[in-house]
Amino acid sequence: MSVSEAARPVPNGPAPTPRGGPGGKTLRKDRWWLQPLVTVVVLVLFIAYSTWSAFNKVNYFHDPYLSPFFSPCLAASCPEQVRWASLNLMPWISPAIYILVFPLGFRMTCYYYRKAYYRSFWQSPPGCAVAEPHKKYTGETRLPLILQNLHRYFLYFAVIVNLILAYDAVLAFRFPAENGHHGGFGFGVGTAVITINAILLAMYTASCHSCRHLIGGRLNHFSKHPVRYKLWGIVSKLNPHHPKFAWISLFGVALTDVYVRLVASGTITDYHWIF
Amino acid sequence: MTELADRPTALPAATDKSDVQGTAEMRVWRGDGTTGQFVDYTVDVNEGEVVLDVIHRLQAEQAGDLAVRWNCKAGKCGSCSMEINGKPRLACMTRMETLPKGEQVTVAPMRAFPVIRDLVTDVSYNYEKMKSVPELKLAERKEGEVHRMAQEDISRLQEFHKCIECFMCQNVCHVIRDHDENKPAFAGPRVFLKYAELDMHPLSTQHGEKVAYDEGGLGYCNITKCCSEVCPEDIHITDNAIIPMKERIADRKFEPIVWLGDIRSARKDAKQQKKR
Known part of the structure; x- marks a missing residue:
């Protein structure tokens, strides 16, 4: 090429920062804003739906299907088939309220969701190499965000909830007698929905970073703990997929609830076969 | 100019x-x-x-x-x-x-x-921060004994050794990129790899996670993973170093069950010392 193209200053370029480089929010030209935007939209929709569902204490059970938002069902108002306790602190509240804090806390303190909502809701930062709007930043060094370190306790509860959901999945194979037909072992569309949901939630829990640490991450001598090393290896293979499981299981819970509600309200029929 | x-x-x-x-x-x-x-x-x-x-x-x-x-x-x-x-x-x-x-x-x-x-x-900030990483002190060995390490014990650390010190992880980290005032308190992802090496080393006698939290400002990290995204060596800085270190810190600082275990083992050590 010729040297004809002389250097020319750009009149409206960003002003330098105190460090001497270009200022401005970002020099990125790609659609860095898309991912946080999608995250906000999906999470807001999920929060709106789950809040509506948690407070809507009808049509959450259609024997043998129980919505995962209400499992374990601990209120006195729960159907007998799925009642684990008879809490009656405030009879007017929905049974979902008693247990909501556990899955909510597990997801709120999850290392993946933290990344997702810090980026999208709190814009800290909105994208890599995109300046955040806050004047001050202290991260997770003080209250309330230092409480994110309690993630492992929510994991303990999540494991219990996962076991109960697995039990619910087993119960979903046991159909009641109805319309003159005998009940018993069977399989329905709802059985598949509830079983898949339990598997997805179990995968989300098993791939959790805290789970990985508790299984073997805290060890420095894997060679002295071969079984834990093996298990740590399995969880380490699942761990990179944690974000995927986080989203799929989120959709899974909501769709399972939708399915149970549609069947319970008589909007759709559950196709099932009793053997 | x-x-x-x-x-x-x-x-x-x-x-x-x-x-x-x-x-x-x-x-x-x-x-x-x-x-x-x-x-x-x-x-x-x-x-x-x-x-x-x-x-x-x-x-x-x-x-x-x-x-x-x-x-x-x-x-x-x-x-x-x-x-x-x-x-x-x-x-x-x-x-x-x-x-x-x-x-x-x-x-x-x-x-x-x-x-x-x-x-x-001028990337000297990174080298200054690197000085906060204590020298590795290996466990004492008996006379005639040699230090041996199994491959599975050091594979985790070998990932961190791939670092070429391009400092792009430090550069992209919003904790200092957007907040110069955090530089004295925050060491950054590259240095966290060093702390993790120190803490996860099978023969190390030091607690790298404690230094990472108290001196390196590990708590500032909100694990938004930009460091991992820009790493040219594909080191999973957040998943394999920062989060494990945060979990180790949670063991030490936020886990009453581990505290009870520590008290128990401290008492046991004290008893053994008395016997000696």
């Missing part, structure tokens, strides 16, 4: 243009650390060339005084870190054809560090 107009603009241009396959519109930051501006250039580009090739051509033909730090041109020395189209990247590993065609290519210095000149930044 030396005015751009006063600087020598070009070295003698290369004469053989037979293999030139196209041109690129480059927008390059020119400045001396106190003032600066973007300057536009049109530069020849050949097939397979990387951004660093184009910058070198720019130096050779149009801007002889353009400052750029580089060394191996093979993605192994970590010298040519800069921001290409706003993203931290190695100039020697960014092929021109991977950038959006027909669009101007913006090249700027790393934002988190003070500019020395043009694309060269």
Whole structure:
């Protein structure tokens, strides 16, 4: 090429920062804003739906299907088939309220969701190499965000909830007698929905970073703990997929609830076969 | 600052243009650390060339005084870190054809560090922070005993050894990139790898996680993973170093069950010492 193209200053370029480089929010030209935007939209929709569902204490059970938002069902108002306790602190509240804090806390303190909502809701930062709007930043060094370190306790509860959901999945194979037909072992569309949901939630829990640490991450001598090393290896293979499981299981819970509600309200029929 | 107009603009241009396959519109930051501006250039580009090739051509033909730090041109020395189209990247590993065609290519210095000149930044912050990493002290060995480590015990650490110290993880970390005031308290992802090495080493006698939290400011990290996204060596900094260290800190600082275990083992140690 010729040297004809002389250097020319750009009149409206960003002003330098105190460090001497270009200022401005970002020099990125790609659609860095898309991912946080999608995250906000999906999470807001999920929060709106789950809040509506948690407070809507009808049509959450259609024997043998129980919505995962209400499992374990601990209120006195729960159907007998799925009642684990008879809490009656405030009879007017929905049974979902008693247990909501556990899955909510597990997801709120999850290392993946933290990344997702810090980026999208709190814009800290909105994208890599995109300046955040806050004047001050202290991260997770003080209250309330230092409480994110309690993630492992929510994991303990999540494991219990996962076991109960697995039990619910087993119960979903046991159909009641109805319309003159005998009940018993069977399989329905709802059985598949509830079983898949339990598997997805179990995968989300098993791939959790805290789970990985508790299984073997805290060890420095894997060679002295071969079984834990093996298990740590399995969880380490699942761990990179944690974000995927986080989203799929989120959709899974909501769709399972939708399915149970549609069947319970008589909007759709559950196709099932009793053997 | 030396005015751009006063600087020598070009070295003698290369004469053989037979293999030139196209041109690129480059927008390059020119400045001396106190003032600066973007300057536009049109530069020849050949097939397979990387951004660093184009910058070198720019130096050779149009801007002889353009400052750029580089060394191996093979993605192994970590010298040519800069921001290409706003993203931290190695100039020697960014092929021109991977950038959006027909669009101007913006090249700027790393934002988190003070500019020395043009694309060269002062990265001494990182080396200063590295000094906070204690020297590895191995467990004592008995006479005649040799230290042996199993492969499975050190595989985890070997991932961290891939680091080429390009400091792009430090540069992209918003804790210091957007907040200069956090620099005294925050060591950054590169240094967290060092702390993790210290803590996870099978023969280490130190608690790297404690240093990482108390001196390195591990709590500032909100695990938004930009460090992992920009790492040219594909080190999973967040998943394999920072989060495990946060979990180890949770063991020590936020886990009453572990505290009880610690008290128990401390009592046991005290009893054993009394017996001796």
